[in-house]
Amino acid sequence: MVTISFADRDTEKRALAFLLGRFSGHVLQSGEHLVPEAAFEALAQQDIPFIQTEKTNRQVRQGRQEMQ
Secondary structure, eight states: OEEEEOSSHHHHHHHHHHHTTTSOOEEOTTSOEEEOTHHHHHHHHTTOOOEEEEEOOEEEETTEEEEO
């Protein structure tokens, strides 16, 4: 999983509309998004810019974040 963010709210809305239903992910309290690495290529194919802020091995289980 990787943590990504978007430059502005309009881009974020466009990305979320595309990603929902295609990939699992979570919104962090910081406003960043935790998504699988496979989402990168999908966002690029849709020409949706994003910023990778962190690569992580966090997993989200039953609504809480756990570190591996």
